[in-house]
Structures are given as structure tokens and as C-alpha cells.
Amino acid sequence: MKNVSRIIPCYAADTSGVCSALYELSGMTVVHDASGCNSTYATHDEPRWEDKRSDIYISALTEMDAIMGNDEKFINDTVSAAKDRKPLFMTVCGSPMPMMTGVDFDAVAEEIEKRSGIRTFAMHTNGTRSYIEGADEAFAAVVREYARPLEKIKNGVDVLGLTPLDFKLGSDVSIKKWLCENGFETVMTLAMGDTLESVKKAAAAEVSLVVSAAGLSAAKYLKNEYDIPYICGVPTGRAFSRKLADALKNGEKIAYPLSQTPDVLVIGESIQALSIASSLTEELGISANAVCTLPCDEEIRNGAFKADCEEDIEALLSELSPETVIADPFYKYILPEDTRLVALPHFAFSGRCFERDLKDIINTDIGELIK
């Protein structure tokens, strides 16, 4: 069955994606939920929680409030917290129970905004989808709201879709360094190591670099509204990073050289997995491909495999029988017997379990990764 897993974990959910995307932007995010969303997010999906404070809360929804449709308490409590915390903006998002009771988050956000005088966004999460979808909606919302027409910055780049769910802490610094080394100026890194002030300058960029599928809607908005082209890819491996830099200069999309009978399969977030697979092919001549286990646009996935549940991933691996799989260590449980696992911990999958082994893959030697 598609919705069943004997042993491998599930990915972080949409609510965590919203919280992670907005963590560093000085807003306040409220998940309308009883309890679990916040402790799960804060414990397993947010490596910044212990060292960097962010106004992320739950509404502490009760059975009675759910049954009676007492949205007033949620609104009141959020307005009260806003008075104390004074965020730059607010976001409200849903979990499974509000989905059941049909809470109208657009109306709730409007009411909160009216009473607090603080811009408030509604996110349409329900705890049943992946973090990619939550983060994508959140990134698009802030870019739509805050980006304003500005004079272009020569070689300015917006980096979109950057969260610790997919990238080791510090990856923002590595990306900025790589951009600088290639003659680019970073306009914003949405949203690690950056602030809301940078989002306001987003339209000054000449090109966007989308490093995870969570950045796609924001990129498409900037393309449609400000004619900023976007390139999808993670600068990993020297050759692929060079190719990506060229693509950013030309504003041309990247073609991923993917094999349908690969020796190496990379499992994970689509853009990252595709970039690693391409890097292996370009630099080391290895036939490789990616398995996208999370939602991604067909235009990105072009040629890559898709499987999003334990049964399908296990079947695909069995069918392809690759020599090597590069994936989070928890995929070891469903690998074919003779397949070698190269561990690439993915925080959105295994949380803190392999945090010591998380890798910054930006512009590093791809040969080291496959060793």
C-alpha cells in the first residue's frame, strides 16, 4: 500500500516546511494545533531551535474549541502574542484537526491582521503533505508580499529554497562564497543567513538559483513579475558547479545527463539529487540518475525516477539493482542485498539521528562523496 511503511521514516511535513522557511525572517508563525506539531518541528525538523530564537508557536487547540469552532480563541491568542512579541509579519497555518473542522485560514489571517495591524499570511497546510509544499508556499508568500521593483544589481543572484531541512547549517555561507568566486553578487539567500530586508531587494537580482523544489513558486513569481530567469541546481562537484555558474551567467536552463540504467542512484530532494547525479556523470563519467521521493515539478524531474513510498522505492531499487545508492542512511533497510549505500544524511528525513554526519555539499569534490 502507498501509505504504509514497515520501517523507513516519513519526510518532514508541510507545517515544518512553513516554519523552517520563515524561521530567520523575524516574523511569527503559529501552527493551529494541539501540541505535536511544535514539539516535532522544534525537536526533529529544526536544527536552529536550541541556538537561535524564532517566534514559532502552536495554538494549543483543544477538543472543545475544535468541536465548537472557536476560532475566536485562536485569533485572540495570536493578537495577544503579537502585542508582546512585535513580529514584522505573521503567518498562520493548519494541521490535521483544523483540516477536519474546515478552518478558514484566509479569513482567520484577515481578522488577525485587522486587529493587530500586522501583515498576516494564511498558509494552507494540513499536516498531510511534505515540507516542500509548505516551504514553497511560504517562500512564495513573502516574495510576493515584500519584493518591490528595484534597479538591477549586476550579476545579482537570488538563492531560493534554502532551508536546513535540505542543507547543512552553514551552506548559505558556502553558496555565497561560491557565487562570489564566480563573479556574482548574492542578493538574498531565502531563507538561511538572511533577513526580510533582503527579500525586499529580491527584484534587483538578474537571475535566481533554485536549490530545492521549495523555491520554485517564488522563482516563477519573480520570473513572471520581474522577468528574472531561474536556474535549478545545487552547485556540487567542481564540474557541475562550473556548469551551473555558466548557466547562471547565460540564464539558460541546465540539462541533466541522466541514465535510465544507472550504476548509481541518488535518493532525496529532487534538485539536490539531480545535481549530485549529474555531477557524478559530468565529472567522473559514472552513469547515474536520481529518485525523487518528494514532490517536484515535471520540468525539473525530466528523466529522473519518481517514487514516494516505501513499497515503490523498494520495488524501483530492486528493479534497477544499482551498484551504489547515495541516500540517507535510513534507506539501508530497503536496499537490495548487493547494493552499496553511500550515506548522505538528509535532515528532512532522519532529523537529528545523523546530524554529526551531515555534509556541506556546496562546490565540493564529488569524488569524496562517492568514496
Added chain:
Amino acid sequence: MNKEKGFDRPPYITIRDADINGIFQGGLEYNPPARGMWNIVHTGMLVPEAHEIFACAQGCLRGVILTAAEMLALDRLSWISVSEQDMFDGTLEQDITDGVDEILSKLKKRPPVVLLYLSCIHLFAGVDFEAILQTLREHNPGIYFVDCYMTPTMRTTVSPVMKMSAQIYGALNPLPPDKKCVAIVGNDRATDEDSELVRIIRQNGFTLFDIAYCKTFDEYLEMAKSSLNISYIPTGVLAGDELEKRFGIRHLHIPASYDFNTIEYNYSLLCQALGVEKPDLSKDISEASSALDDALSVIGDTPVAVDYTAVTRPFELAALLCKHGFNVKYVIADSAGGESEAFEWLKENVPELMIYSPVNVNMLTFPEKPHESILAIGQKAAHYFSSDNFVNIIVNGGYYGFSGIKKLAVLMKKAYLAPKDRKALLRLKGMGCASCLI
């Protein structure tokens, strides 16, 4: 409501101004990074050889799966995710029974017992849990299926932790009672062997059962032989009550206390229930007092903060310590249910004692504010007051009675003298469980 310092909802109040029936106004909640408390996954793992299966939305699954993963027990937990579509297409029960059957068919070893957890949305949708269990029992003869609940939305009716503490005995079957067998129920850890409680039971020739001792499912089943079930933490009451209802085993609740008279009274009740003579506890009382005096001689007037995760009766502990001369200045708790006497005593005698909310949004940045050096009892106190000098226990630390007070006093002294690696300790989930983070 206290409106001091410009907060709309202040995170603190002096006990003088606090109302025991509602210390703080509810509101949005913050989740501090102090992870020692157990959740329903940890508790379920106490059932030997059990396999846990969770059916719920992805967002809820994530926390339980990674709890199991961090405690190196990922192979004891499987899951069925619930989508938006599943909620409304009339297949809710079928999805669960099909999912459980599939999981069981794929497990390398057939478990003797399955703990099946449903979630808030299932209960809200009126799922027929009994029909699900019935079907599963028919499909899988020889496996016990226990209904379990991950229902935080319903926490004001029955807290998930309390319900889980009861459900872990759900696979027991009635056995002829053995008069010389008693059990401690509702705890997440074995009671300290040095406690008078365990001593009285053992020295009078009783066999003591505790789920924490059980290594195999067969050992677990033996617990049904108990002729007296003892509980002493608040979340254990339901376990004792339900076993009394199911098997007619008498339940004795003798709450863990930091009040000498209550402890004495508890032991009177225990001895009466066991039909044994109450021993002379004067030496134990004296040792507890001496240990407190000894700790005080070292700790002096250093401010002390007590939190509700460390002990089940933080106000009672605060009162005990104040009576012994300690400078208890802070309690972190949002209720004082069974402690009205201690609460009133503190109101009268230590009116400036500050109570802090453990979840108020304004506590987010409290650790960064300047603090005097304090001795913290509990992880939340350590976090909020940024103190590396803290007693690292949860739920009384398995201690009980006078020996428990004596041991706590020793821990306080040690904590005062030797700072701990706060960040490393507070991030470990489920204190006492295995952890991949160590």
C-alpha cells in the same frame, strides 16, 4: 490578570497574586528545548517485544517515528499515513486494517503484541476502533492488539500520557491472583530499590512486579498475578483504576510527595493494604532531614528554581525546601492540582516566590535575559534560567518517600558543586532511554 512590565500576557506572577484554579491565562504555546520527558512512543516500548503501529497524518507521524529512531528502536515501529482524501472517502477503517495486515506480513518476526495508535482525526471522524481491532484479531490470531491513542487535542479529557500509561497493560489477561505478588503500575521507570516503598514490599516477602523489570512478553503477562497494584505518579492513576475494573485487582494510589506527613500516611496505607506492620521510619526521616541540612550547608542562600517536569509536586518540594532554609525563588509550573496545601503555605510564607509559565510565548527569549546564578531542579528550570548547575531528573527520578528526598538533596548538592553540559543533556529525548545522539 497580571499586566506588569507591559506584557499583554505576562509569563510570571508572584504566588501571592496567583489563583490556584488558573495560574496563567492560556494562549499560544512555546516549546522549550528540554527533551527529557517521555512521550507515548517511549512508554509503549516498555511492553516487551511489542510492535507499535501508528496511523495518522504525516506531520504527527514524523515525531513518533523519529522518537523511535533516536532511541534505536526504529525496527519496532511502523506506520500508516492518512491523507486528506482518506478522511472523506469512507475507507478510514479499511485503510487501517489493510495497512496493519500488510505491515505484519512484512515483519521478519511476528510480534506477540501490537500497539495500534490512532489519532485525533480518527476519533473526531468517529472511527470504529473496536471493529478495527476485531477484524485484526480475526486476521491475525495469536497476536494481541491493544488500542492506543495519539490524541493531544483530547488532552483535557484524558491526557495521552495518562491513557498510554494505562494502555501498556492492555495485553494482560486475568490470572489467579497471588497474595504474595504486588505491582507498581503507571511508571516509566523502576522505583529506586533503596526507597522505603520497595523495601517494605520486598522485606515482607512479596514479589514486586513492574513493567520496567520485564524483559520478555511472558514476564509481562505474569504481572496479572498481582493482588495489589500501587501507583504513585499522577499519570499512573488511570492504569491502576483500569486494572481494578478489568481484573478486580485492588488499586492503591499513594502519590509521590515531598511532605513528611503525607509520606508517613502513604506508608500507613501501604502497610495496611499489604497486611503488614508499619516499620519504624524514624531513621529514614532523620536521614532525609540530615541530607537536606547537609545540602543547605553547601548551597546556602543560592536561589533555587523548581520545575514541574522534575517532580510531580513542585510546590510541595518548594515548600519543603523553604521550610529547611533553602532560598527557593522560582517555580516553573502552570498548575498545582494536588498541592493546594503547599501552594497555600507558600502563598502565606513565601509570597514573593515567582511562578513562571513553562509555555508562555514570552518565555522564548527568557534564557537570554540576565539571570542571577541559580540552582535548577529540572530541565526546564535549567533552560529558562540558563543554569548549568541543575538536577537532571524527570518525574521524581524514580525516587520515592524519605529516601527519595535524601537522594534529591544529594543530587542538589552535586549539581551545585559540579556544572553539567546543559545543551548536551537537555536535547536527549526520553531520559533513561537509549539515544543515538550520545
